Amino acid sequence: MGTAPASRDVTSYGMGLAAPLALFFLVFFVAPLLQLLWLSLHNDTAALHWGLGQYLHFLTDPFSLSVLGSTLLLGAEVTLVCLVLGFPIAWLYQRVGPRLQTIIILIVLLPLLTSVVVRTFAWIVILGRQGIINATLQSLGIIDTPLKLLYTQFGVVIALAQVQMPLMTLPLITALGRIDPNLDDASCSLGAGSWRTFFRIVLPLSLPGVIAGCTLTYAAAITAFITQSLIGGGQMLFMPMYLYQQASTLQNWPFASAISIIFLLAVLAVVSVFTTLGRMSRGYGGA
Amino acid sequence: MVDAVTHRYPSGALAVENINLDIKGGEIIALLGPSGCGKTTLLRIIAGFIAQSQGRIIIGDDIVDALPPNRRAVGIVFQNYALFPHLTVTENVAYGLAARGIDKATRQREAQRLLELVQLPSMAERLPRQLSGGQQQRVALARALAIKPSILLLDEPFAALDKNLRLDMQIEVKRLQRVSGITTLIVTHDQEEALSMADRVAVLSHGKLEQFGSPSDVYDRPQTLFVNTFVGSSNRMPGVVVSADRTAAKVRLDAGAEIVARPAGGALSEGGRVTVCIRPEHLQFVGDETGFAGVVGMSLPLGATVVHEVTTADGSGVKISQARIGETRALENGAAVRLAPLAPSLANAFPATL
Numbered sequence: 001m002g003t004a005p006a007s008r009d010v011t012s013y014g015m016g017l018a019a020p021l022a023l024f025f026l027v028f029f030v031a032p033l034l035q036l037l038w039l040s041l042h043n044d045t046a047a048l049h050w051g052l053g054q055y056l057h058f059l060t061d062p063f064s065l066s067v068l069g070s071t072l073l074l075g076a077e078v079t080l081v082c083l084v085l086g087f088p089i090a091w092l093y094q095r096v097g098p099r100l101q102t103i104i105i106l107i108v109l110l111p112l113l114t115s116v117v118v119r120t121f122a123w124i125v126i127l128g129r130q131g132i133i134n135a136t137l138q139s140l141g142i143i144d145t146p147l148k149l150l151y152t153q154f155g156v157v158i159a160l161a162q163v164q165m166p167l168m169t170l171p172l173i174t175a176l177g178r179i180d181p182n183l184d185d186a187s188c189s190l191g192a193g194s195w196r197t198f199f200r201i202v203l204p205l206s207l208p209g210v211i212a213g214c215t216l217t218y219a220a221a222i223t224a225f226i227t228q229s230l231i232g233g234g235q236m237l238f239m240p241m242y243l244y245q246q247a248s249t250l251q252n253w254p255f256a257s258a259i260s261i262i263f264l265l266a267v268l269a270v271v272s273v274f275t276t277l278g279r280m281s282r283g284y285g286g287a
Numbered sequence: 288m289v290d291a292v293t294h295r296y297p298s299g300a301l302a303v304e305n306i307n308l309d310i311k312g313g314e315i316i317a318l319l320g321p322s323g324c325g326k327t328t329l330l331r332i333i334a335g336f337i338a339q340s341q342g343r344i345i346i347g348d349d350i351v352d353a354l355p356p357n358r359r360a361v362g363i364v365f366q367n368y369a370l371f372p373h374l375t376v377t378e379n380v381a382y383g384l385a386a387r388g389i390d391k392a393t394r395q396r397e398a399q400r401l402l403e404l405v406q407l408p409s410m411a412e413r414l415p416r417q418l419s420g421g422q423q424q425r426v427a428l429a430r431a432l433a434i435k436p437s438i439l440l441l442d443e444p445f446a447a448l449d450k451n452l453r454l455d456m457q458i459e460v461k462r463l464q465r466v467s468g469i470t471t472l473i474v475t476h477d478q479e480e481a482l483s484m485a486d487r488v489a490v491l492s493h494g495k496l497e498q499f500g501s502p503s504d505v506y507d508r509p510q511t512l513f514v515n516t517f518v519g520s521s522n523r524m525p526g527v528v529v530s531a532d533r534t535a536a537k538v539r540l541d542a543g544a545e546i547v548a549r550p551a552g553g554a555l556s557e558g559g560r561v562t563v564c565i566r567p568e569h570l571q572f573v574g575d576e577t578g579f580a581g582v583v584g585m586s587l588p589l590g591a592t593v594v595h596e597v598t599t600a601d602g603s604g605v606k607i608s609q610a611r612i613g614e615t616r617a618l619e620n621g622a623a624v625r626l627a628p629l630a631p632s633l634a635n636a637f638p639a640t641l
Contacts, residue, residue: 182369185336188356189363190383191434200382204373 040257047254054258064242064259071222071239072266074156078221079214081161082168086213090172091202094181108169116163120230123159124150127231151233159231160221167216175209176202211278215271222267239263302328303494305342310487315464315471317481320491321517326474329491330440333472335359346437357386362431362469366443368423370415376402376426377411383434401429404463421452428460432467439464439471445480457484478518482506490514511552512637515564522570522605524563525639531555536636538563542599544579546628551635560639567594567608569633570626578627581605583618597624 043053058064093104111119126132127149134146149155179202187197203210225240232238239259247256303325310316318326331337333344335356343350351359370379380398389397402408405425415423424444431439444460445453461484464471475481481488482502490497490505490513498510509515516523526540536550538561548563555561581597584604592608595618599605607626618624628634 180367180369182365182367183371185334185356186363186365186369186371186430187382187386188336189334189359189361190386190430191357191360192382192386193357196386201371 036257036260039254040261042254045252045254054255055262057255058258058262067237067239067242068262068266070153070237071263072270074153074160074228074238075218075222075270077153077157078160078164079168079218081157082165082217083210083214085161086165086168086172087210090169090176090209093173094176094179105173108166108173111163112166116224116226117230119163120159120227123155123162123227123231127155127159150231151235153236156228156231156236160224160227163224163227164217164220167220168213171209171212171216172206173209175206175212179205208278211274215274215278218274219267219271301494303332303339303491306491306494306496308489308496308499310470310472312470313468314486315461315473315484317485317488318472318474318491319478319481319488319518320476322476324491325494326476326491327442328494330442330472330474333438334361334363334440360434360436360438362434362436362439364424364427364431364439364441364444366446368415368427370423370426370430372415375412375414376407376418379415379426380429380433382430387434397433398429401433402426404432404466405429405459420448421456424448424456425459428463432463432469436469439469441471441473443474443476445475445477453480460484482518488518490518492517509551509564509635512562512564515551515635515637519566520606521564521566524565524599524603524605526561526563526636528555528557528559528561528636530557535631536561538636540579541601542579542581542603542605543601544577544627546578546634547631548628548634548636549632552637555636555638561636562639564635564637565628565633567606568592568610569629570605570607571629572607572609573625573627576625578625580623580625583620583622583624585620586618597626 039047040054041050041052043049043051089104089108093101096104124131128134129146129148129150131149133149134143137143138146183201183205184197187201192200222238223240225244228236228238229241232241243256243259243263246252246259306329308316318329320326328337332339335351335354338352343352345351346359346361371382374382377395377398380401381394384394384397399408399411402411405428407422407425407429410418410422410426415426418426441460445456448456457480460471473481473484482505485502487500488502488505489499492513498505498514500508500510505514505518509518512523515521524540524542526538526542529537529539529545531537531550531554533550533554536548536555537545538548539545540563546563548561551564579599581599584596584598586596587594588611589608590611592610594606594608597605597607605626
């Protein structure tokens with residue numbers, strides 16, 4: 001009897017404490033989003049006539065659809081690169097001494113401590129025609145003419161992967177850290193080799209971290225305006241830049257709004273697939 | 288068989304030093320020692336997780352030092368069981384068989400047979416977290432036995448269980464060991480567990496093997512002061528050797544009185560300082576002038592026995608336990624008594640370490 005009123009108090013405190021943030025979100029996130037939706041439902045740039053014309057335009061325009069497709073594909077490629085490169089780092093982190101762990105964490109976090117613009121310009125220096133890679137390969141006599149690395153899908157994927165890497169490695173490190181190291185030993189003593197142990201034990205148990213990392217990386221990669229536009233240049237067009245052009249250059253706000261809404265839904269669809277996978281694998285984490 | 292195994296940490300500190308254990312097939316051996324004595328290190332060396340600095344591990348007729356853990360055919364039950372949380376009980380038990388490339392039908396049949404052996408056939412499709420601690424341990428045992436190991440290693444297997452369940456599982460493990468006849472090595476810091484389960488007990492301290500013998504050897508004929516005080520409880524009484532030969536030594540205790548003791552750790556020299564160990568249950572009250580004098584402090588009735596704490600003439604405390612047979616003599620606080628060992632062979636004299 002004595003504890004019931006107290007616990008009710010605690011929950012109402014919780015609601016009260018969340019109110020300022022809720023208000024903040026309401027004013028600066030939900031309201032603009034509704035405005036965006038309202039704008040997108042107009043057929044003319046002055047937003048006087050209601051209609052679904054902007055959506056029809058986007059969904060019937062092969063160019064717009066190809067931009068959407070290449071953006072979603074870009075996200076998938078970046079996520080895959082981050083996963084393949086990030087997993088070994090996270091795995092290594094759990095197997096070295098405390099001093100090396102500090103160094104690894106520092107290396108993983110370092111990109112977050114510098115501006116995205118700076119990191120992106122560094123990649124322009126590395127990937128350019130006279131950049132470090134081309135200069136090295138030429139001086140070694142491996143290639144005669146410089147490779148085209150900048151302004152290519154490859155360049156964008158590599159640069160984005162580096163920029164978004166912490167979003168993949170940090171959840172992976174956490175997930176791998178939760179796995180009891182005795183499980184490795186147990187698997188080994190039962191006769192399993194390293195590969196079997198990895199695929200049957202480590203990977204399934206780290207799935208919650210893999211999915212969290214993929215969701216974060218994917219969402220960050222497809223919306224990364226600066227890196228996409230600077231490394232991609234004028235020839236590679238992705239959704240954020242497309243959106244920017246429509247809104248800022250062409251002043252076609254209703255169409256830009258429609259692009260936003262479609263992009264948002266597309267991202268939500270991909271993220272909810274990840275989340276569903278995450279929920280299915282949640283059973284693994286515990287015990 | 289563990290042959291002269293020494294292991295140094297990278298820092299140079301000795302983890303285990305020159306340990307020899309010749310284990311016969313089908314025996315249960317307990318590695319007993321306080322935490323940090325190197326017993327877990329030794330277990331991990333035998334399993335192959337740690338490569339020893341010196342010495343050899345021989346299983347059957349094979350030197351297995353070059354083999355990684357997954358090729359040693361050693362079954363391990365970890366202290367926290369280390370069941371795979373995402374696999375069902377059957378999948379856990381069949382895991383080792385799958386790693387050996389055995390077909391699915393055989394795996395299922397074998398897992399079912401082992402689950403029946405550990406009396407858990409109805410739990411086959413559950414996940415480990417849906418089982419109680421004792422059930423998880425049975426699964427861990429079944430999983431280790433599934434690979435038909437030539438030796439079974441149990442790392443503090445009962446430490447996580449509550450007292451009643453622990454006894455059940457000790458009986459269960461002993462039954463399984465009898466049925467399978469598999470050589471078993473139990474690492475434990477619990478002396479009762481070691482003495483009750485093992486055919487032979489290896490007592491370790493600071494990386495050294497103190498004694499390797501049957502439970503009654505270790506308990507009744509300890510070879511070192513450490514074994515005498517670590518296994519069971521013991522009163523340590525300082526004294527001086529009056530005369531000594533190979534089988535008996537006359538010791539003048541600092542507490543007064545001369546008693547005959549067994550030179551347990553090798554020959555003693557006359558006039559040398561010794562520590563005499565006498566277990567509380569091996570002391571008796573005497574009415575005459577033999578034995579040493581003391582004053583009763585506290586009496587603790589512990590059910591079947593009563594323990595009296597007696598302060599001797601030199602100020603040290605001695606415990607004596609008496610069986611509660613018929614009417615036990617009630618002892619007042621401050622009562623003057625005289626104590627003596629039941630028999631000379633029950634007092635062990637060790638050269639005093641300074």
